[in-house]
Amino acid sequence: MSIHHPRTWEGRAFLATSLDGYVARRNHDLAWLTDPPPSAGHVEPQPSDAVPSYDEHLAGVDHVLMGRGTYEVVRRFDEWPYPDHQVLVLSHTLNHGDDRITVVRSTSEAVRTLTDRDSQAVYVDGAGVVSDWLARGLIDDLVLTRAPVVLGDGIALFGPVRDDLRFVHLGTSWNEHGYLTTHYRVVHPEPRTRRRPKPTQTPTPTPTPSDG
């Protein structure tokens, strides 16, 4: 199955960057985000029903997909953060004895696995994978937080794209620390996502421009 065929699941990203677009420092440090120096004077917080919390986001997905780098960070956590989710790790080389995860060797294999497993929504995490999946049209939903800091260098969220990616602004909230969170829908230039077919329907492959 080509990744350009209509998908039956949604790709969703939920992450935070500095004002200059870094998800972490080069050494993977996140203290600038999680433990900022005290500051005062930020405008009063403003919540929004249109912006999901992290818990709401997590409750809305059945799978989590991450790259090898993110996995190496997450597996060292005191507590495995995804006990209720199926977790895919995208890696060409990882050999593991971790029965909490499934390793997929390529984006096509990840896509096929999600489809075969009847996934409805996958949380795509890690700057590299999110950036790549955005560029491939595999992300539909983005919840992006901006911390009020410029780092000057780090691991950038966004990378090259073939065509402009456009987004619909669904809502924005902010907290008392000056962190803004915006909920975007990705505008796909051609329909790549469709509703899950009803059980009585037989999905038929749809030709894409590159097939024709």
Add this chain to the structure above:
Amino acid sequence: MSIHHPRTWEGRAFLATSLDGYVARRNHDLAWLTDPPPSAGHVEPQPSDAVPSYDEHLAGVDHVLMGRGTYEVVRRFDEWPYPDHQVLVLSHTLNHGDDRITVVRSTSEAVRTLTDRDSQAVYVDGAGVVSDWLARGLIDDLVLTRAPVVLGDGIALFGPVRDDLRFVHLGTSWNEHGYLTTHYRVVHPEPRTRRRPKPTQTPTPTPTPSDG
């Protein structure tokens, strides 16, 4: 006068970037910003008194400072956009017969000129100069608009900094096209700006760490 001495004027930036932080494409194209394709579904606009409009911003400054690149774009406009402002162009090489501008050869000369002229506030424009002046601690106020598009490449607003730059979030608004505008104050790690001294006071130079 060292640029680290307390300033009697404010540096202010007012600009827009893509979600991935570009102020323009590499070829300086801005149509993605000024003439986006029609899109629907954006959340209802939300204005904010804490976010100045461009006209309010412009009315609050007496000087405009720009780099050579921005000047070359602006001087070709049908109408000179700063008839009511004193304009400084930062360029090592520009020789001109344009009596609408004053050329300054260096940041120190720009700083000295603003101080000598009793400036209260300067609008600093152009990604290169804004980024450099942010890093030098010469920007106090930033109004930053984010268009809901990822370009993948272009002229980046932010560049390297020696230390993290922190900001206070004063307010955010958005329009019906999904453009978010946030008003930030720059947090200076040590006091670099102070109120204009009253006429009876004699300003005394304050030593900086590098002097001591």
